[in-house]
Amino acid sequence: MASIGSAATTSAEAVRRGISGRRMDVAGRLFEGVLLLSLLISLAVLVTLLADVTGRGMGVFVERGLGFVTAPLSSDPGRAGIGQGVFGSLMLMLIVAVVAFPVGIGAAIYLEEYARDTRATRFFTANIRNLAGVPSIVYGLLGLAVFVIALRSLTGPQVVGRSILSGGLTLAIVVLPIVIITASEALRAVPRGIREAAFGVGATRWQVVRSHVVPYAAPGILTGTILAMARAFGETAPLIMVGGAVSFLSTGDRGVLETLQGKYTTLPTSIYQWVQEPRREFVELTAAGIIALLVTILLVNGLAIILRNRFARRW
Amino acid sequence: MIRPHDLDERQGAAPAAEVALGAVEFDDDEVVFELESLSCYYGAFRAVRDISLKVPKNRITAIIGPSGCGKSTLLRSFNRMNDLVDGARIDGRILYHGVDLYADGVDPVEVRRRIGMVFQKPNPFPKSIYENVAFGPRVAGVRGNLDGLVEESLRRAALWDEVKDKLKSPGTALSGGQQQRLCIARAIAVEPDVILMDEPCSSLDPIATLRIEELMHELKENYTIVIVTHNMQQAARASDYTAFLTMAEDRAGYLVEMSDTDQLFTRPASSLTEDYITGRFG
Amino acid sequence: MEQMTESGDPPTIGADEPTRASLRRTFEEQLDSIKDDVLRLGALVEAQLQRAGQALLNRDVDLADNVRWGDGEVNELQRQVNLEITSVIARQGPMARDIRELLALYHAAAELERMGDYATSIAKLAQQLASEPEVPLFPEITHMEQLCRSQLHAAMRALVDVSEEQARDVCLGDDELDHLYNTVYEDAITLMQRTPDRARQATHMLFAAHHLERLGDRVTNIAEDVVFLVTGRIEDLNP
Numbered sequence: 001m002a003s004i005g006s007a008a009t010t011s012a013e014a015v016r017r018g019i020s021g022r023r024m025d026v027a028g029r030l031f032e033g034v035l036l037l038s039l040l041i042s043l044a045v046l047v048t049l050l051a052d053v054t055g056r057g058m059g060v061f062v063e064r065g066l067g068f069v070t071a072p073l074s075s076d077p078g079r080a081g082i083g084q085g086v087f088g089s090l091m092l093m094l095i096v097a098v099v100a101f102p103v104g105i106g107a108a109i110y111l112e113e114y115a116r117d118t119r120a121t122r123f124f125t126a127n128i129r130n131l132a133g134v135p136s137i138v139y140g141l142l143g144l145a146v147f148v149i150a151l152r153s154l155t156g157p158q159v160v161g162r163s164i165l166s167g168g169l170t171l172a173i174v175v176l177p178i179v180i181i182t183a184s185e186a187l188r189a190v191p192r193g194i195r196e197a198a199f200g201v202g203a204t205r206w207q208v209v210r211s212h213v214v215p216y217a218a219p220g221i222l223t224g225t226i227l228a229m230a231r232a233f234g235e236t237a238p239l240i241m242v243g244g245a246v247s248f249l250s251t252g253d254r255g256v257l258e259t260l261q262g263k264y265t266t267l268p269t270s271i272y273q274w275v276q277e278p279r280r281e282f283v284e285l286t287a288a289g290i291i292a293l294l295v296t297i298l299l300v301n302g303l304a305i306i307l308r309n310r311f312a313r314r315w
Numbered sequence: 316m317i318r319p320h321d322l323d324e325r326q327g328a329a330p331a332a333e334v335a336l337g338a339v340e341f342d343d344d345e346v347v348f349e350l351e352s353l354s355c356y357y358g359a360f361r362a363v364r365d366i367s368l369k370v371p372k373n374r375i376t377a378i379i380g381p382s383g384c385g386k387s388t389l390l391r392s393f394n395r396m397n398d399l400v401d402g403a404r405i406d407g408r409i410l411y412h413g414v415d416l417y418a419d420g421v422d423p424v425e426v427r428r429r430i431g432m433v434f435q436k437p438n439p440f441p442k443s444i445y446e447n448v449a450f451g452p453r454v455a456g457v458r459g460n461l462d463g464l465v466e467e468s469l470r471r472a473a474l475w476d477e478v479k480d481k482l483k484s485p486g487t488a489l490s491g492g493q494q495q496r497l498c499i500a501r502a503i504a505v506e507p508d509v510i511l512m513d514e515p516c517s518s519l520d521p522i523a524t525l526r527i528e529e530l531m532h533e534l535k536e537n538y539t540i541v542i543v544t545h546n547m548q549q550a551a552r553a554s555d556y557t558a559f560l561t562m563a564e565d566r567a568g569y570l571v572e573m574s575d576t577d578q579l580f581t582r583p584a585s586s587l588t589e590d591y592i593t594g595r596f597g
Numbered sequence: 598m599e600q601m602t603e604s605g606d607p608p609t610i611g612a613d614e615p616t617r618a619s620l621r622r623t624f625e626e627q628l629d630s631i632k633d634d635v636l637r638l639g640a641l642v643e644a645q646l647q648r649a650g651q652a653l654l655n656r657d658v659d660l661a662d663n664v665r666w667g668d669g670e671v672n673e674l675q676r677q678v679n680l681e682i683t684s685v686i687a688r689q690g691p692m693a694r695d696i697r698e699l700l701a702l703y704h705a706a707a708e709l710e711r712m713g714d715y716a717t718s719i720a721k722l723a724q725q726l727a728s729e730p731e732v733p734l735f736p737e738i739t740h741m742e743q744l745c746r747s748q749l750h751a752a753m754r755a756l757v758d759v760s761e762e763q764a765r766d767v768c769l770g771d772d773e774l775d776h777l778y779n780t781v782y783e784d785a786i787t788l789m790q791r792t793p794d795r796a797r798q799a800t801h802m803l804f805a806a807h808h809l810e811r812l813g814d815r816v817t818n819i820a821e822d823v824v825f826l827v828t829g830r831i832e833d834l835n836p
Contacts, residue, residue: 117401193438197498199399201451201505202428211450212440525621532623551688552624580687 053294057287068288073265073273077281082289085270088164089233092266095168096175096232101225103172104179108221111180112187113209125184132177140238143170148242162243164264170242171235175228182224186217219311226304230297236268267293339556339574341371347509347539348393352407354567355388355397362388364567365407368558375531375540377554377576379547381591384560385568386543390511393541394430395423428455431502435514437494439486439501444469444478447486447497451505464504471537472500473530492523496530503538510534512542516549528553547592551580559588624689628698631681632757635702638674638709639753643746645671645716646812650742652723653805654734661727664720671713678706697829698759701822705756708815708822712749715808715815722801722808732798735784737777741809744774745816752819764823767816768834774813781806 060068064081071081115121147169152161190213198208214221243263265273271289274282348370355363363385370376378386388397395416397403409416416426428451440447448465457464465482469475474496478489486497495515502510512531516524531540531553544550550557557580558573572585583589645667652661682703685691691699726732748770755763785803789796821834 191438193434193436194440196396196399196432196434197438197440197501198450199396200394200427200432200434201454201501202424202426202431203450203454204424207454211454216441529622548690552690576688577684581683 050294053287053290055287056284057289057291060284060288061291069292073270077277077279077285080274080285082267082270082292084265085267085289086292088167088264088266089268091164091260091264092168092171092239093229093233095165095260096172096229097225099169100172100175100179100228104176105183105221105225108180108183108187109209109214112184113205113213128177128180132181135237136174136235137237137241139170139174140241142173143167143238143242158261160243162263163261165260166242167239167264167266170238171232174235174238175232178228178231179225182228183217183221186220186224187213189220190216219308222311223304223308226300226307230300230304233300234268234293234297236266236272239266239269240272267296339369339371341369345371347372347412348541349410349413350407351410353389353392353409354406355385355392356402356404356406357388357400358402361565361567363392363560364563364569366560366568366570368570368573370539370541371556372539373535373537374555375535375542375553376556376558377550378541378543378558378560379545379550379591380560380568381562382545383566384562386545386560387513389560389568390513390541390543391432393509393511394432395426396432398423428505429507430509430511431505431507432511432513433495433498433502433515436518437491437498439489439494439497441485441487443483444486444489444497445482448500448504451501455505468500468504469497471503471534472496473526473533474500490523491519492526495519495523495527499527499530499534503534507538509539509541512540514544515542517545524549551576559583559585559591561587561591621689624685624691624695627681627685627689628695631678631685631699631702634674634678634681635706635709636753636757638671638678638706639749639756641667641671641674642709642713642716643749643753645713646719646742646746646749649716649719649723650739650746652720653726653742654739656723656727656731658724658727661720661723665717668713668717671710675706675710675713679703682706694826697826701756701826704822705819708818712812712815715812718808719805722805726798726801729798730795732788732795732802735781735802735806737781737784738802738806738809741774741777741781741806741813744770744777745809745812748774748813748816752816752823755820755823759823759827761824761827764820764827765834767820771813771817774810778806778810 064071068081069086070083071079072084074080111121111125143166147166148161151166154165194212194216195208198212203211267289271286271293274286274289346369350366350368353363353366354361366389378389380386391397392405392409393411393416397405405417411426411430415421440450442450445465448468449461452461452464466475466479469478474493477493478484478497486494489497499510499515516527519527528549531542534540535555542550542554554576556573557576559571559579560568561571562568572579572583572588574584578584579588580592583592645664648660648664648667651657652664682699686696686699689695748767751763751767751770754760755767781803785799785806788799817834821832824834825831
C-alpha cells in the first residue's frame, strides 16, 4: 500500500485509491477463528451433556410423568422418585434464606455504609472474598464439626445431629460470603450523588441508608440472593458430609421442629444416591433427576433475570 | 486592607496568614460565616490553607479560581459535608452566626439542615417529584400534610408551574435545568438559612444557566447564597461579592482577594486576580 | 428553539425556555438605568443651553453664574454613567446589539458633557458682554441657540426611540446652522469694520456663535451613534 503523506494524495483519484479496498487482516481473522472455535467447543460439551442426559432420562418422564416428581425414595427403581428430594431442597432453601440473607445483607450494609476505610475493614473484606472461593466441601467439614457434632442437642438429638437443620445451616454458611459480596456490589453501585443529596438535606446515616441506598440497591441485592439460592440448590458435597444422603424419610405428617431436626434428603443427594446404585434402571433415574435439577436451576436463574430487568426499568 | 506594596510580592510564593487583599468589612449582624485561618486536610494533604473571610447575609458570594485550588473543599467545610470523607479534617475555625461549627457537641445533621447544598451534577432522588421535595422535611421530623410545603418550595425554585400537574412523576424524567431547580426546591424545603451551591450550572446549557442565575437573584432575598464556580463570567454576572482563590506551589489553595464583585472585576487589587480574570494565566 | 437546549435529554414538557425578556432581567434593569441617566444628562444640558442663551440675550449675569455652577452637575453625572457602563460591560459580557447600545450611550454621554462645556463658555461670554457697553445681540445667535436646542431634543428622542429615521432627520438641520453661523461671521466682520470700538463685543458674539456651531456638530455625532446602534455601521452624517 502506498505510504500516507505523499505529495500527490489530495487528488480525488489518489484519495479514492488510498481509502478503497481492504487489506487482508490475517492475524485478525485467525484470532477470530480461534475464538469461534472455543465457543463451539464449549457449546459442544454442553450440548453433548444435555443430549446424553436427556436421552437417558426422558424415558422416565414419558412413562411416569408427574409421578416421578412426587414419589419418595424407594429401593424399587420403578417406584422411586424425587419427591422427598424436592421437599428437602425446598426446606433447605428456606433455612438458607432465613439465616444467610439477613446476616449477609446486614453485613454488607455495615461494610459499605458504616465501616470506616481502615486496614481492618479492608482485611476483612479481602477475606470474605477468599471465603467465597473456598471449596464447599470444606464448609461441609465445618458443618460436621459444629452443627452435627458440637450442637447435636440443638440440631437433631434423634438423628445424631444429621438433620435438615444442620444441612440448612451449613449451606447458609456456604452461601453467606456470596451474599455479602453481591449485596456489597449492589450497594456500591448506588451513585454517590444520591447519598450526598440525602446527607445534604440533613438526614442521618440511618435515614440515608434506609430511605435511599437500600431501596436503590434492592434490585441488585435481590438478584444476588436469588443467584446465591440457585447455587445452594445444587450443592451436594457439604450435604453429604453433614448427613443428607439418607435413604428413607417420610414427609408431611410431622411437626415443624421434628421435621427440622429430622433426617432428610435433597434433590442433588438423591441423585448422588442413585448414581451409587449398580442396577441399570437407576441410571435412567439419575438422568431424570439431573434433568429435573437442570430445569429447576434454569427456572430460578431465569426468574432472577426477569426480576432484575423489571426493577431496573422502574427506576 | 489593601497594601499596595504587597502587590509585587505575590507572584506564586504562598503568603503567610495575612488578611487577603481587598477584604471587605461587614457589620457584625450582617455576617453569616466568619472563617478564621481555616485549613482543610485530606489525611496529610492540605487542600486549603489559612483562609480568613466573612460571608454576608442575604447576598450572593462567589468563590472563583482555577481547577484544583480547593474551592469545593472550602465550600463543603461550611456544612460539614467533608465529614463524610475518611481522613478529612480542618484546622482553624468556621463561625456560623458566631458559633464554631466544628466544636464538640455540634451535630452535623443539624448543621446540614440549616446550611443546604446544591451539587454540580443534578442529583434528584429516583422518586417522584413530590417525594424528592418532601424527603428533607420528613427526616427533619415534620409530620402531617406536606402538600403546602412542597408547593411553596417548588414555587420558590421557579418550578411549580412546570410540574404542578405531574408531582407523582419521577424527578429523573425532567430536563437537566429542571432537575437542578428540583434540587434547589429540595434544599429549600427544610427551610435553611444558607444555600451552598457547588458549580450548580456546570452541567447545564446556557439558557438553563441563566435561568438559575435569575433564580439566585430572587432567592437571596430570603437566603444567603455561597456559590463556587469555575465560570468567572457567571460570578461577574450573578454575585455581589467574589473571593478569588488560587493554588500555591504545594498545591494548597489560598485566598488572594475578596471584594465587592464590581470592584474585583473592574479594578482588582491583586495582579494575580487580574491575570486570572483577563485570561492571562501563564 | 426547544430542541436547541438540553440536547441529549429526552424532549420533556416545559423545558428551560421562559419568555425572552426575563432571562436577563438584572442586566436589562441595569441597561435601562444607564439609559435613564443619559437622558437625564441630555435634559440637563438642554436646560443649561437654554439658560445660557437667555443670559446672553438679557445680559443676565446671575443666570450666567447659574449655568457655570450647573456644569459641575453635568460632569458628575457623566462620570457616573461612565462607571456604570464600565461595570456592566465587565460584568455582564454584553454582545451584539447590547454592546453597541452601551458604546453608543458611552459616547453620547461624552458628547453631552462637551456640549455642557460649550454652554458654560457661552455663559461666560454673556457675562463679559454684560460688563461692556451694550450692543444689540445678532438675532441669528438666538436663532442658532434655539435650533441647537431643538436638534438636541430630537437627538435624545432618537436615542430613546432607537430610531434610525429620526437620527438621520436630526442631521438635516445642520446645514441651516452652518448658514446661520456664516451670517453671524459676516455681521461681526461688518460691525468691527464700521465701529472699531465695538470690536470686543463683536468678537464675543462671534465666539458664542462658534460654540453653538460646534455644539451642533456634537449633536450630529450623537445621531451617528444612534445609526451605529441600529445598523452596526459607522456613517458620517455630517460631511
